[in-house]
Amino acid sequence: MSVFEQQAGDERLTSAMLSDALDECGLRGQVLDARLAPVVPGSRSFGRAATAHFAASEADEPDDPYAAAIDFISGVQRGELVVIATAQSNASAFWGELFSAAAIGAGAVGVVTDGNLRDTPKIAGLGFPAFSRSRRPIDYRRRMAITEVRGAVTIGGVRIANGDLVLADDDGVVVVPRAREAEVLAAARRRAAEESVVLAELLAGETLRAVWDRHRIL
Numbered sequence: 001m002s003v004f005e006q007q008a009g010d011e012r013l014t015s016a017m018l019s020d021a022l023d024e025c026g027l028r029g030q031v032l033d034a035r036l037a038p039v040v041p042g043s044r045s046f047g048r049a050a051t052a053h054f055a056a057s058e059a060d061e062p063d064d065p066y067a068a069a070i071d072f073i074s075g076v077q078r079g080e081l082v083v084i085a086t087a088q089s090n091a092s093a094f095w096g097e098l099f100s101a102a103a104i105g106a107g108a109v110g111v112v113t114d115g116n117l118r119d120t121p122k123i124a125g126l127g128f129p130a131f132s133r134s135r136r137p138i139d140y141r142r143r144m145a146i147t148e149v150r151g152a153v154t155i156g157g158v159r160i161a162n163g164d165l166v167l168a169d170d171d172g173v174v175v176v177p178r179a180r181e182a183e184v185l186a187a188a189r190r191r192a193a194e195e196s197v198v199l200a201e202l203l204a205g206e207t208l209r210a211v212w213d214r215h216r217i218l
C-alpha cells in the first residue's frame with residue numbers, strides 16, 4: 001500500500017473541489033449522501049482509507065475483549081484515514097480518545113464513521129480530525145464488534161475500498177476510487193489553481209458574468 005504523497009498546494013483542496021473534479025471525470029456518485037459532522041468545526045482530513053466494519057454484537061472475548069480493534073489500529077500506516085462503517089448502528093461508540101491517540105502515534109490523519117464517537121472533547125483536545133454521524137458515551141464491549149478489516153465498506157451510499165482516497169471536511173466526505181485517482185487529482189489541482197484566480201478577480205470587483213465567461217468555472 002503506497003503512502004499518498006500530497007503535493008505542495010494540496011492543502012487547498014476541499015470536498016467541493018474534489019466533487020467537481022469527480023463530476024468532470026464522469027464519476028457522479030462519490031459523495032456520501034449524509035454529512036458526517038466534524039468534532040471540531042473546520043476540521044479537514046485527506047488520506048488513504050484504512051477500512052473496518054463494526055456491527056452490533058453481544059459476543060465477548062473475555063481474555064482479550066479489544067483484540068480485533070487493537071490489531072486493526074496497530075496496522076494503520078502513515079497517511080491513512082481510518083474509515084469505519086457500521087450501517088449507522090447506534091448500539092454504542094467504538095472509538096474515542098485512546099484509539100485516536102494510538103492512531104496519531106501510527107501516523108493516521110483522521111477517522112470517519114457513520115456510527116458514534118465518544119470522548120469527543122478529548123479527541124478535540126488531541127487535534128485529531130474526527131467525523132461521525134453521531135456521538136454516544138458507551139463502550140462497545142458486548143454491544144458491537146469488528147466484523148471485517150481492510151475490506152470494501154459502504155457509507156452514505158458510497159462504496160469505499162481500502163486504499164481509496166478520502167477527503168472529509170465541513171461540507172462532507174468525498175471518495176476517489178484508487179483506479180481513477182491520478183485523473184481526478186489532476187483535475188482537482190487544476191481547479192484549485194483556477195479558483196484562486198477567479199476568487200481574486202471577483203474580490204477585485206470584476207463582474208460574475210465577466211469572470212464566468214473568461215474561466216467557465218464556479
Ligand SMILES: O=C([O-])CC(=O)C(=O)O
Pocket residue numbers: 093094095096097098099100118119138139140
Ligand atoms: O472503547 C471505546 O469505545 C474506545 C475508547 O473509549 C477510546 O478509544 O478511548
Ligand SMILES: [Mg+2]
Pocket residue numbers: 096097098119
Ligand atoms: Mg475512551
